[in-house]
Amino acid sequence: MRMLLAAATLLALLPLGLPPYAMTLLTESLILGLFAMSLDLMVGYARLISFGHAAAYGFGAYACGNFLLHTSMPLPCAVLLAGLLGGIVAIGVGWVCTQATGVSFSMLTLAYAQLLYAVAFKWTPVTGASDGLAGIPRNPGPFGLTWSGKAGFYYLTLTCLLGTFIFCRELVRSPFGAVLRGIRENEAKTTALGYNTRRYKIAIVAISYGLAGLAGALYAPFAGFANTELLFWLLSGQVLIMVIVGGAGTLIGPILGAMFFLYVQQKLSSYTDSWALFFGVIFILFVLFLPEGIWGLVRSRFMRKTA
Amino acid sequence: MALLELDGLTKRYGGIVAVDHVTMRIEAGEVRAVIGPNGAGKTSLFHLITGVVKVTEGSVRFADQDVSTLPAHVRCQRGMSRTFQLTSLFPEMSARDNTRLAAQARDAKRWMPLGGASVFNGASQRGDLALERLGLTHVANRPAGLLSHGDQRLLEVAMALAQRPRLLLLDEPTQGLSVEETAQAVEVLAGLFSSGDLTVLLVEHDMEVVFRLSHKITVLHRGSVIADGDPDTVKADEGVQNAYLGGFA
Numbered sequence: 001m002r003m004l005l006a007a008a009t010l011l012a013l014l015p016l017g018l019p020p021y022a023m024t025l026l027t028e029s030l031i032l033g034l035f036a037m038s039l040d041l042m043v044g045y046a047r048l049i050s051f052g053h054a055a056a057y058g059f060g061a062y063a064c065g066n067f068l069l070h071t072s073m074p075l076p077c078a079v080l081l082a083g084l085l086g087g088i089v090a091i092g093v094g095w096v097c098t099q100a101t102g103v104s105f106s107m108l109t110l111a112y113a114q115l116l117y118a119v120a121f122k123w124t125p126v127t128g129a130s131d132g133l134a135g136i137p138r139n140p141g142p143f144g145l146t147w148s149g150k151a152g153f154y155y156l157t158l159t160c161l162l163g164t165f166i167f168c169r170e171l172v173r174s175p176f177g178a179v180l181r182g183i184r185e186n187e188a189k190t191t192a193l194g195y196n197t198r199r200y201k202i203a204i205v206a207i208s209y210g211l212a213g214l215a216g217a218l219y220a221p222f223a224g225f226a227n228t229e230l231l232f233w234l235l236s237g238q239v240l241i242m243v244i245v246g247g248a249g250t251l252i253g254p255i256l257g258a259m260f261f262l263y264v265q266q267k268l269s270s271y272t273d274s275w276a277l278f279f280g281v282i283f284i285l286f287v288l289f290l291p292e293g294i295w296g297l298v299r300s301r302f303m304r305k306t307a
Numbered sequence: 308m309a310l311l312e313l314d315g316l317t318k319r320y321g322g323i324v325a326v327d328h329v330t331m332r333i334e335a336g337e338v339r340a341v342i343g344p345n346g347a348g349k350t351s352l353f354h355l356i357t358g359v360v361k362v363t364e365g366s367v368r369f370a371d372q373d374v375s376t377l378p379a380h381v382r383c384q385r386g387m388s389r390t391f392q393l394t395s396l397f398p399e400m401s402a403r404d405n406t407r408l409a410a411q412a413r414d415a416k417r418w419m420p421l422g423g424a425s426v427f428n429g430a431s432q433r434g435d436l437a438l439e440r441l442g443l444t445h446v447a448n449r450p451a452g453l454l455s456h457g458d459q460r461l462l463e464v465a466m467a468l469a470q471r472p473r474l475l476l477l478d479e480p481t482q483g484l485s486v487e488e489t490a491q492a493v494e495v496l497a498g499l500f501s502s503g504d505l506t507v508l509l510v511e512h513d514m515e516v517v518f519r520l521s522h523k524i525t526v527l528h529r530g531s532v533i534a535d536g537d538p539d540t541v542k543a544d545e546g547v548q549n550a551y552l553g554g555f556a
Contacts, residue, residue: 167421175411175423182408185397192357192395193470194383194412203420 004165011158015151023150029262030157031218033255034164036242038211043240044249045172046204047184051106052113053239055093056209058231059116060086060216065133065226066126074141076156079217086213087206094205098198101187110233117231132227136220147221157218161255164211168251171207180204241279245286247293256294310335310506311356311474315365318351325351327530328365333474338500338507340517343527349510350392352527353478356508357389358382370473383412386473390463392482392510398452402443402462405451406434409466430469437469438462442495457488461495468499475507481516493519518542 011030015023035057042048064082067073073081097108120127127133138147147153171177179200182190191197220226229235238261246257264282268275290297309332318326326348333339341349354360356367358379366375374382383389388409397405410430411417419426438444441461446454451462460480467475480496481489493516500507500520511517517524517538524541526534534544541547 170421174420175414175416175426176418176420178404178408178411178427179417181400182397185399186395189391189395189397190408191380192383192389192391193409193466194380194388195417196380200418 008158008162012155015154020150023154025262025266027150027154027157027222028219029259030154030161030255031215031222032239032242032258032262034157034161034218035212035215036239036246036254036258037161037164037168037251038208038215039239040243040248040251040254041168041171041204041208041211043243044251044254045177045184046180046201048201048205049106049240050109050205050208050236051240052109052111052233052236053209053212054231054233054235055109055113055116056086056090056212057216057219057235057239058113058120058226058228059089060213061220061226061230062120062127062133062216063213064217065136065220068136068139068221069133072139074145075138075147075221077142078139079156079160079214079221082217083210083214086216087210090206090209090213091202093209094202097205098201110236113231113233113236117228117233120228120231127226127228130228132225133220134225136224136226138221153222157222160214160218164214165251165255168211172251176200176203241283245283245293247295247297250293250295250299253293253295256298260294309333309368310370311508312368313356313365314368316352316355316362316367317364318348318355318360319363324530326355329527329530329532330365331525331532331535333506333508335473335506336503338505338509338520338522340509340511340521340524341527342511342514342517342524346529347527348530349527350478351530353389353476353508353510357387357476383470387476388467388470388472388474389476390460390467390478390480392478394456394459394463394483396451396459396462396466399450401448402438402451402454402458402465403431403434403447405462406437406466406469407431410434410437410469410471413470433471434465434469437465440468440499441465455488457484457492460484460492464496464499473506475505477507477509477511479510479512481511481513489513489516496520 014026039050039053042050060082063085064078067078067081093112097105100108121129140146147156179190179195183197183200187197216230242257242261243254245260247253264279265275268278311333313329313331316326316329329352341352343349355362358377362375366373369385374385407430410433411426414426414430416423416426438447441464443458443461443465446458451459454462464477464480481492484492497520509521521538523536524538525532526541526547534541534547
């Protein structure tokens with residue numbers, strides 16, 4: 001708890017001392033952190049490997065973009081509504097995908113993402129096809145707040161991230177979270193104990209997708225546009241890498257993983273176009289030597305082990 | 308009033324009849340063993356009762372209700388708790404968390420996504436009590452995967468017990484144990500059953516274990532019941548001698 005307060009305070013004070021470019025980068029890393037954390041709920045706590053998490057992210061971005069372009073809905077409301085909508089749609093996705101387990105489950109999530117990707121190219125009135133949605137505004141309100149400045153938008157993102165983190169942490173510590181861990185360790189036994197594991201899996205898919213939608217909904221007004229790249233499988237793979245590099249099953253780890261990913265990408269891409277190649281090497285090193293990720297390293301080095 | 312009634316229960320896999328018109332009644336408070344040679348259909352019978360596989364023919368009545376078509380987790384909610392022939396635990400969780408998660412399954416608020424301290428408290432209490440009854444309190448905080456094989460077998464029984472089941476189904480509880488471990492486990496189980504508050508259906512290979520623990524024995528051979536009765540009657544039965552016991556008694 002004290003650590004959380006300290007981290008929140010630090011993040012809240014950062015806008016005072018950072019140059020605009022760094023602010024932009026930090027905001028983006030928080031959005032990606034939120035995205036990665038949402039995936040961690042599935043990957044780290046229920047061992048459900050989503051390989052199509054970009055579907056939820058892109059969905060949230062397009063939904064929020066449309067709300068902001070076509071209505072005067074205040075920015076925070078549009079963001080929340082897009083996330084909620086993503087979660088509701090994901091109940092159906094979860095229902096279908098959880099018919100399968102293991103690799104087949106991952107392939108089904110990928111199939112959904114690719115389906116959405118294809119739809120985005122054709123459904124011009126809603127998605128703008130290959131042009132995407134441009135000029136997405138940051139509608140003012142509520143309570144007379146405006147979001148056009150960097151700091152304002154940063155604080156909105158930070159609030160979403162902290163709120164989601166607290167929600168997720170409570171979720172994984174709850175009776176529901178205990179059942180998820182049961183599913184992760186031994187699903188057959190969890191069923192035999194009398195849990196309807198399918199329902200728990202659908203629920204966590206919906207929650208995870210909803211939160212990924214929230215992240216996407218923040219991205220659209222942050223960047224001012226939404227395009228099909230937000231639905232592409234490459235992004236699904238990248239966010240999975242952020243979770244693993246940061247440390248799956250820790251919630252904080254994936255946020256650090258997202259920051260690390262973005263930072264390394266920025267640094268490397270200023271030297272070479274094939275930055276992904278080098279990041280691939282970093283990823284392999286992590287998997288081989290630091291399977292518990294950045295946060296696992298921090299925990300074992302600087303903290304006494306807690307359960 | 309019988310707690311469990313099987314009537315003409317049959318399972319066919321294509322041309323193979325795994326369980327063939329089994330009819331059986333288990334009274335509340337009874338400890339019943341089902342024995343039979345390998346492939347006699349013991350585990351298939353277990354799967355039919357607990358709902359892991361679908362019934363081809365016949366019915367399963369539990370506590371006066373037909374449960375033949377209910378899925379496994381619903382039958383478990385109605386009060387059937389089982390163990391597996393091959394130990395099935397949550398290896399990275401502590402023994403205590405294993406029994407807690409088992410007990411939590413019987414709480415109406417088991418799914419609570421936020422808070423839930425009261426759910427955990429109740430479940431921990433029932434879980435700890437079950438650990439105590441099986442003499443596992445001293446290993447409660449160890450990860451289940453690091454316990455000795457004998458303790459793992461007993462932990463699985465403790466998990467089932469933590470659910471306060473109306474019917475406890477044990478699938479070969481001493482499977483894979485050494486002679487000493489078996490003797491210890493049997494003593495613990497005998498102590499547990501002597502309290503008389505449990506109804507138990509036991510599948511077991513080891514005849515000494517069966518005769519020590521059960522009140523009544525049902526003998527399966529090629530999917531059908533060939534004998535049924537108290538241990539002495541079954542021992543004396545000629546058909547059983549020929550089919551299975553091979554002069555054991």
